[in-house]
Amino acid sequence: EADIYQTPRYLVIGTGKKITLECSQTMGHDKMYWYQQDPGMELHLIHYSYGVNSTEKGDLSSESTVSRIRTEHFPLTLESARPSHTSQYLCASSHRGPNEKLFFGSGTQLSVL
Amino acid sequence: KNQVEQSPQSLIILEGKNCTLQCNYTVSPFSNLRWYKQDTGRGPVSLTIMTFSENTKSNGRYTATLDADTKQSSLHITASQLSDSASYICVVSDRGSTLGRLYFGRGTQLTVWP
Secondary structure, three states, X not given: OOOEEEEOOEEEEOOOOOEEEEEEEOOOOOEEEXXXXXXXXXXXXXXXXXXXXXXXXXXXXXXXXXXXXXXXXOOEEEOOOOHHHOEEEEXXXXXXXXXXXXXXXXXXXXXXX | OOOEEEEOOEEEEEOOOOEEEEXXXXXXXXXXXXXXXXXXXXXXXXXXXXXXXXXXXXXXXXXXXXEOOOOEEEEEEOOOOHHHOEXXXXXXXXXXXXXXXXXXXXXXXXXXXX
16 A cells, blocks of 8 residues: 555664665655654654655654655665664655655664674 | 553454554644554554544444543454454644644554464
């Protein structure tokens, strides 16, 4: 049902490496989000965007950055990965409006050694 | 403080049985309440969305109820199947901004045994 794609699904990297997690949606959604989720815990918002050239930080302090150059694309970048960044990262999107359904990608499981 | 609390934390039932999951929230001002199903290692999938004026909504074998006065919701699963094994997440949205900030519960981990 959801036309939102995340790559890679799994990533194992060493400390200090720069990484980019990709997220694309083909539904024409204006709003896009990045969430972080640890096992058994709630999702935490780390970045969001209302549209092209719009990006905001979420509730959870994060050393990552995002960009929104095209409507369909919302990549997340970590300049220097650390073991504390090990987590699952979920991308989501929706149309504008408070009651719009939120569609999630399958997530990227990141492990930093 | 805006919070979403779910119970039980985990639940095991036998295939074919019914079950009910609970969600209590303190989010104000309230906009809507959502239930999501999240399979292990996957992203959440929307089951229902209810606004203030709706007190029940169904999606196949899933039926959600909402009592906005007591700030409680429940998700009832009928005739459970093995594929229902997943985490069920309650999410409440406020009306504080255009974004409609979302508050996530930690989920109830449901396991259905044959």
